Amino acid sequence: MHASKKIVVTGGAGYIGAHTVVELMNAGYEVVVIDNLVNSDMTLITGIEKITGKKINFHKGDCRDKTFLTNLFRTESIAGVMHFAALKAVGESVQKPLEYHENNISSLITVLQVMREQKVKDFIFSSSCTVYGQPDNIPVDEHAPFKKAESPYGLTKQICEQILEDVYKTGFRIISLRYFNPIGAHPSALIGEMPIGTPNNLVPYITQTAAGWRDKLIVFGNDYNTPDGSCVRDFIHVVDLAEAHVKALAWLQATKTTALYEVFNVGTGNGVSVLQLVNAFIRKTGAKLPFRIGPRRPGDVEKVYANPEKINRMMNWKPRYTPEDALVHAWAWQQKLSR
Ligand SMILES: NC(=O)c1ccc[n+]([C@@H]2O[C@H](COP(=O)([O-])OP(=O)(O)OC[C@H]3O[C@@H](n4cnc5c(N)ncnc54)[C@H](O)[C@@H]3O)[C@@H](O)[C@H]2O)c1
Secondary structure (H helix, E strand, C coil): CCCCCEEEEECCCCHHHHHHHHHHHHCCCEEEEEECCCCCCCHHHHHHHHHHCCCCEEEECCCCCHHHHHHHHHHCCCCEEEECCCCCCHHHHHHCHHHHHHHHHHHHHHHHHHHHHCCCCEEEEEEEHHHHCCCCCCCECCCCCCCCCCCHHHHHHHHHHHHHHHHHHHCCEEEEEEECEEECCCCCCCCCCCCCCCCCCHHHHHHHHHCCCCCCEEEECCCCCCCCCCCEECEEEHHHHHHHHHHHHHHHHHCCCCCEEEEEEECCCCCEEHHHHHHHHHHHHCCCCCEEEECCCCCCCCECCECCHHHHHHHCCCCCCCHHHHHHHHHHHHHHHHC
């Protein structure tokens, strides 16, 4: 089975999935993309086709639809799955906890059931640093305990990881990648982050404000216990994150172990404050960015950044880009969207 290079990417029409599809194809994998387009459209698929010069094997469908998945897995010879499909807006998850639990957990379970039935064992899961909450020690490493989740979204990631920890023992080979804060766009500006509606994430908010789509950026709080009072995060370029997936898959395919579960932080190891990022954007792009300081946003942790030593050491992965590169790339993508 592992000789096949065909990988299913769920949620591959979305932001991180699309960038990973490009890196997988660059590395010689064949990719089958599944997405129900609940939070995307075909724009990024078209962008991937332009970047790679290849037609994408795309299937519109839902990860909770077992018949759909089974038919797909029967017709394609699948070596592994990267599971990005999920609802991901922290704030919305507070309003719609049932939808978040149902989508994120049922999707995972259904994909795993079909994998088991079709004897596909290699699985990479999109986890998040939200599983740590506000950790006691920073930089945070993979041994830090889960804190009480700040949102239903965060809880779905904790529950999914716990399910994976149970399930791998029955013969799966699983990696959870705990992403810190993915930002940026492909350097070609052909794919990037394209939130539907008001962005929840900082960088699309920054670029949409600078492009005049929004009046003003609000920085949530400047009275945190951080050097400039704004929250501190570990911003990682989405292409570096995509490359981490390819390394993780290659590592998984190279190991002979029949059942394993490994968790990796994927971050740069550097804490950068929200205000530092805002100022870097203005400095690097020369764009006008009206912003004001607003109140703290419920659910935001004060500061979190990764200890990435495990992924550095075990997968020889290191980021190639800086947060400034990511801002320049995100701005180029935004300008393309604005045209
Ligand atoms: N962007 C971040 O800041 C961040 C941080 C940590 C973890 N993650 C995780 O990474 C993954 C990808 O995030 P993203 O930023 O690319 O989000 P995204 O919304 O751009 O992509 C997710 C894709 O999954 C699809 N989808 C959702 N539910 C589905 C279902 N049931 N069946 C089929 N397709 C479905 C959506 O249509 C979308 O295209 C998610 O699991 C997310 O929770 C994201």
